[in-house]
Every structure is written in structure tokens, then in C-alpha cells.
Amino acid sequence: MPALPDDPATAPQQSPEFLAGLLASQKGDRTAAFAAFARAAARFPAHGPIHGNLGTLAGQLGHGALAARCFRRGLAVDPGHAELWSNFGSQLRRTHRDVEAVAALKRALCLAPRHANALCNLGAILFEAGHSARAEACFRQALALAPHLAEAAKNLGFALLRRGELRAGFGWYEQRHAVAPLPPPALDTPVPRWQGGSLDGLSLLAVAEQGEGDTIQFVRYAKLVERGGGALTLLCSPALKRLMTRAEGVRRVALEGERVAGVDAWVPLLSLPHLLGTDRGSVPGGIPYLHPAPEDAAAWRARLSGAAGLKVGLVWAGNPAFDGDHRRSPRFAAVAPLLDLPGVHMVCLQVGDGRRDLVGRGLAGNATDLGAEIHDFADTAAIMAGLDLVITSCTAPAHLAGALGRPVWIMLPFAADWRWMEGRTDSPWYPTARLFRQPAPGDWTSVVAALSAELQAVVAGRRPLDGLV
Known part of the structure; x- marks a missing residue:
């Protein structure tokens, strides 16, 4: 006989609907995951985490109002669930409702003072509000509780960089790739990711990974690669290609998505400040390093x-x-x-x-x-x-x-x-x-x-x- 909706013998996390939602999420199909978790919520309306999963997915799909309703349903049936409050705070932050987000995160921390994700999210809001020292304290506390929490490590990097501690900041900022892995570029022959060391004779592919302003700011490191005896190829957006062909130190320019040949290693462009040991006294100068035709x-x-x-x-x-x-x-x-x-x-x-x-x-x-x-x-x-x-x-x-x-x-x-x-x-x-x-x-x-x-x-x-x- 199938389990009834309120059958206590059925664990919601083991239901076919919940497992289907997890599987779809792992495959990156958020729409299918939302549909599966919606079926699970209909079957188990008193299970708060299911509503929380719906809220997270709705937010990721760009439906902010729906996300808020889902979280509130979950919290109405399970107000003592710290993870729900923390995730609700994250969603409120994404929709720029910072006052409510702080309240939700503080509620999570009242329920679970060692909740590393809530600390990290609270730190992010404080950082965006300009409270760098308080934000840094949150990130460090989160990392003390969860040393492998890459989001807190990346955010700590931002806090230190804003304070002008460039060497330490760029070091922590390297954890951004644990948050959002950067896939290796398309290459004719696989080559390793450069981890630092001698540049002499090295043909290095630098991959632009952030906004175009970041590419413009950090292409200055091409000159340092050249001075070290290396040759730099830059992989960038079409909007930057013509300009970057005239950048000092750039040997070649390739477009994102193009297959590149003839390089010995590749590196994310924004990793060069860390790998080349930048601090406040060694910011590469030589302005201008870009030139119009x-x-x-x-x-x-x-x-x-x-x-x-x-x-x-x-x-x-x-x-x-x-x-x-x-x-x-x-x-x-x-x-x-x-x-x-x-x-x-x-x-x-x-x-x-x-x-x-x-x-x-x-x-x-x-x-x-x-x-x-x-x-x-x-x-x-x-x-x-x-x-x-x-x-x-x-x-x-x-x-x-x-x-x-x-x-x-x-x-x-x-x-x-x-x-x-x-x-x-x-x-x-x-x-x-x-x-x-x-x-x-x-x-x-x-x-x-x-x-x-x-x-x-x-x-x-x-x-x-x-x-x-």
C-alpha cells in the first residue's frame, strides 16, 4: 500500500520526489529540480527544508518573489531551522533587501552560533555596506569553523584587498576557483595550469575570467611575463581583441572559445598578481600600457x-x-x-x-x-x-x-x-x-x-x- 501524505514512516528526504529533485539539481537542471521539489512539498507540506530547496531554486531562476514565499512557508512550519534562515538571508541579499537579510542571518546565528555559512553571508552584507573590519571578522570566524569554506576565503580576500593588503588578499582570492571552477581553455595539446616559478622561455596563455574592466586592469602583467623571459598569449572577449593586440607585453591575442596552439601552460589572468607576488609596493606601473591605433x-x-x-x-x-x-x-x-x-x-x-x-x-x-x-x-x-x-x-x-x-x-x-x-x-x-x-x-x-x-x-x-x- 503506498504511503499516505502524512505517513510518519515515510522520510521526506527518501521520497521519490525529493530524490528526483536532488538528481536534477546535480545535473544543473533547475527547472526540473523545482518541479520535483514542488511535488515533494505537496506530499510533505510540513517539511520545511523542502520549501527551502524550492526557495533557493526559485531565486536561482530569477523569481525573487516566489523564492521569498517558499522560504516563508518553510519557516512557518519549521521556525527553528537555522539552515532555512541562513538560506533565506542569502536570497534576501540577492534581491538587495539587506536589512531583512541581516535579520534573517542573525536569527540563524541565534539558533546555531557556529553556522559558518550564515557568518559568511552576514560578512558579505557587511562588506557591501562598507563595514570591512566587521566583515573580515565574520569571514575569519567562518573559516575557523569551516576551514574549507571557499566562499568565506574568497570574501576574506576581497576584504584584505580593499584594505590594501594586496599580497595576503590576492592569496585568499585564489579560492574563487573553488567557488566557481574555471574550466581549462580549448587547447590543441593539453598543458598544465601554471602555478608560478620561472618564466624564462615559457609560452603562457592568460585566460580573461572576469569582467572586461578586470582584463584591462590586469593585462599590465603581460609586461612582467615578458621581462621574466616569457611570452604571453591573451584569451579575451571580442570587444577587447583589437585593443589587446596593442597591449604592451602581449605576444598574441585569441578569442574566447578559440582553440589555441603553441603554449606551454595556462593561467587565469587574475592569478598573476598572486603568482608574481604583488604587494602595495610592487603594483606594476609603466602607465600607459595600452595604446590606441x-x-x-x-x-x-x-x-x-x-x-x-x-x-x-x-x-x-x-x-x-x-x-x-x-x-x-x-x-x-x-x-x-x-x-x-x-x-x-x-x-x-x-x-x-x-x-x-x-x-x-x-x-x-x-x-x-x-x-x-x-x-x-x-x-x-x-x-x-x-x-x-x-x-x-x-x-x-x-x-x-x-x-x-x-x-x-x-x-x-x-x-x-x-x-x-x-x-x-x-x-x-x-x-x-x-x-x-x-x-x-x-x-x-x-x-x-x-x-x-x-x-x-x-x-x-x-x-x-x-x-x-
Whole structure:
């Protein structure tokens, strides 16, 4: 006789529905897993963890409201389940409901003070809020309880990097591959992953693994490989290929997905700072290390030759797929006052999603919108070569302007990305950069006001434009 829905002899975790959900999850089929766990929840409505599994899957599938309802159902029937509270906190964090997320995680830690995942998740929220020291304490406590918790190790790396402890930070950051393994590149002949050591005579393939801004920032290590006697091939995105063929120290450029031949080893690009022993005193300099094609730069310079005043490039938004983009991107409405400044000609360099901010807006005569004509980063680099200054949010053009040695003023959120460190108005990565930080979370008005005052001082001759090449 089949077990009835409330048959105590049937363990929910051993039911066919639950096991089918686990199997589908292991295969990466989240839709099938959700359907199986939904059947399990219908059969065992008083089993909280099943509802928690549904909540996690709904969140991963992008259904935030459904995820919250699933977690709340689970907690209604099992309010003393620490793992449920911890996972609910993670989901709330993903949907940027940080106050509720902190409350859920603290509830988990009240129920289970040694819950390493809850500590790690709490640390992540504290880090994103700018409380680096408290976040670091959470990550270290989580690692003391669970030494192999890679997420806590990676996050500890971020906390140390933000504090400027580069050697230790990059070391911990290596644990990112335990969180999300980086598959080896397509190679004609399998070669090992480089773990450090002599570069002399080594043909090394560096694989771009993060956003395009990261690739621009860390391709500077190609020069160190070259100085060590090695030759570096870079695997990067199509948008970067033309630019990277002119990067100092890069011997060859291949596109993501292409099969590469003739290399002795491969390495994730962002592992080079760790493997080459970077600390605060040994950040590779040599700015600029990226260069536009001279003929392209000349053409764009001629295009803008009729613009009067200080020529300033402007970018106000990054890739919305980046989890923290809502914090780092001021959007056009926030920066629009910059277009009203006398003596300044704004050149809009915005591409991608941020261009929708311009729909229905007319630009004044002292502004030129070039975003629709930009096809890749080589185009942007060539335009920047003819500008006096670039003002940008924390996104790839900030790194591009810095790598080109152009003066760049970067608008930063209150809790900025690790690479800008804490409390600085300058950057060891980019000597021509100035950092304009929010004084409080979400306060772009103060940032734009500070930028306006500085621009007016430059136009009036009261202040030099630092770093002008």
C-alpha cells in the first residue's frame, strides 16, 4: 500500500520526489529540480527544508518573489531551522533587501552560533555596506569553523584587498576557483595550469575570467611575463581583441572559445598578481600600457576638433548583469548637471544598457553623443586619446582611461569595489585617476556637486588638470 501524505514512516528526504529533485539539481537542471521539489512539498507540506530547496531554486531562476514565499512557508512550519534562515538571508541579499537579510542571518546565528555559512553571508552584507573590519571578522570566524569554506576565503580576500593588503588578499582570492571552477581553455595539446616559478622561455596563455574592466586592469602583467623571459598569449572577449593586440607585453591575442596552439601552460589572468607576488609596493606601473591605433585617434580627434572648451568624456552606467551595478552606476539623471557647465564640452561615451537613459532626451549643443558609434574598446580608447578628461562610474572605461594614462575622475559608491581601497582619492593602479566617493550610501548628488566644482575650477584656471598628458 503506498504511503499516505502524512505517513510518519515515510522520510521526506527518501521520497521519490525529493530524490528526483536532488538528481536534477546535480545535473544543473533547475527547472526540473523545482518541479520535483514542488511535488515533494505537496506530499510533505510540513517539511520545511523542502520549501527551502524550492526557495533557493526559485531565486536561482530569477523569481525573487516566489523564492521569498517558499522560504516563508518553510519557516512557518519549521521556525527553528537555522539552515532555512541562513538560506533565506542569502536570497534576501540577492534581491538587495539587506536589512531583512541581516535579520534573517542573525536569527540563524541565534539558533546555531557556529553556522559558518550564515557568518559568511552576514560578512558579505557587511562588506557591501562598507563595514570591512566587521566583515573580515565574520569571514575569519567562518573559516575557523569551516576551514574549507571557499566562499568565506574568497570574501576574506576581497576584504584584505580593499584594505590594501594586496599580497595576503590576492592569496585568499585564489579560492574563487573553488567557488566557481574555471574550466581549462580549448587547447590543441593539453598543458598544465601554471602555478608560478620561472618564466624564462615559457609560452603562457592568460585566460580573461572576469569582467572586461578586470582584463584591462590586469593585462599590465603581460609586461612582467615578458621581462621574466616569457611570452604571453591573451584569451579575451571580442570587444577587447583589437585593443589587446596593442597591449604592451602581449605576444598574441585569441578569442574566447578559440582553440589555441603553441603554449606551454595556462593561467587565469587574475592569478598573476598572486603568482608574481604583488604587494602595495610592487603594483606594476609603466602607465600607459595600452595604446590606441594612431590613425584611429587622429580621426576621432579631427571629428571633435570643432568642440569648444574642455573636452570631457562621460560614462554613467556599467553592465546591469553585474550584481552590484545598482550601487555603482549613478545613471544619466544623476550626472546630467555636468552637461550644464560653461566651458565644458561633454562627449558621451556610454554604450550598452545605459544608453536607454537618453531615450527621449535631447542633448545641448555643448555635448556630443558618440556611444552609438562605438563598436569596441579600441574605438573608445581612440576617442579618449583626444579628450582632456574622462569622468566615469566604476566600470570598464575607468580602467581603460587609467591604462591609457588619460586623466580620469571616477565616481565611486559609498562602499566601493576592493580595487579602489578605502579612504583614498588616488589609486596605486592608475596614477592619473582621482576618486570621488559617495559620503553616504546612494548620495550621487554630493559626488556630482564635487565634480562640478572641480571642473569649474579647472575651466577658470584655478586648478590644473592633474595628470594631463
